[in-house]
Amino acid sequence: MPHPAYLVGAAGTGILLASLGVTFALVLRIRRLRAERERALSRAYEGFARDMHDVVGHWLWLASIKGELAHRKAKGDARLREDLEEVLQAVRQAAHAVRDVSKAAHRLSFSTEAARARTLLEGFGAYCSVRVDVEELPEVVSTALGAVVREGVTNMLRHSQVKRCAIELVEHGGRLRLTVVNDGAPRQEVPSTGSGVDNLDHRVGELGGTVRVAGGAGGWFTLIAEVPANFPE
Template sequence: MFLLSVTVVLAVRIRRLRAEQERAVTQAHEELARDMHDLVGHWLWLASIKSELAYRQAAGDARLRGDLGEALQAVRHAAHAVRNVSKVHRHLSLQGESMRAQALLASFGAECTVRVDAGGLPRDISAALGTVVREGVTNMLRHSAVKTCVIELAGHGGLLRLTVANDGASRRAPHSSAGDGLGNLHDRVARLGGTMHAAASEDGWFNLTAEVPWKFSE
């Protein structure tokens, strides 16, 4: 009986040690994924957009266009790999993506005004709205000659409304794209009970608006 008791105790301790080891390894992987995304992902994203713009401007030079096309494809593959490694562990936030968008647009010579106070938002809402900001900025750089952008969060009538607006847009709204396009944003916001609208106005501004239910504290 004594030997049996000792064996049971040792088995329990071994399981606990293994569990602690697995938690430590998982935490290390999560930290590595976050660091990789923060240090590499942003610059790959920027390189991808700038490479795409250069590719479009090189229409008259077939050789240069071919080289830029290969470089753009390589950057896209690298960015996709970074997202795959980090997407399980990294949590997007509305505040973080708004600040990132402001810095990115500034690097293109565009002015971005951010009026966002996302403190106290649940993680799922913050992540969904952060994704809207990221996709909206990516689309405006690809489909418009943006010089001015406004990112604003406001509350009204039991709803949170996020607006991502920019000038330099054509009257035709960009198509939804596969993967991380506008179509997926509609689905993601809808899962929160919200709605999303995208439209170009007569004055050359494009407005991407997402609304989600939110109970305001009195």
């Protein structure tokens, strides 16, 4: 029969081990709760940053473009041009501030930019149709094509009297083809290069794709970007 002192020692050891086990479980539970709280706070911040970028950034972008157009039209009024330039500077600084706050949580996406383009063009009184025949895009492809849409819409608002626009994404011959076309373009030779097009060409080129522009009859302008359809996730 075990000695009583041995039984007391074994019981004490068991209690100690049980206490350590409970303490360890409590420590793990506290760490999990803290991690969940940090993730929730991070998600809340990211959601706020995305909303701020999408909502506030959208209207600042619109104000910037409309301000630029008004500035050009005020050729004969030096005072008005000066006032508009101050307004534009303020809008640009606010837009930069929004981007700085939200850049860590926001990434361009094709679906977001296509929806934004339709809303923005409707604000200018133009009709915009969006056709998408591709169900899902890898993130890097979505980001690159989102940049193409944004650049195309920005350019058409700055340089065209656009009334109609069409954005189309389809799969064709093993490649994804994004077409952004609008009317109201100036009747002049369409440049094949430029800072905006060159930047897009570089970005899309990194995915094995191409970007090209073309002018058409009746003041139509077309921007086309193509990337491989089987780009890895």
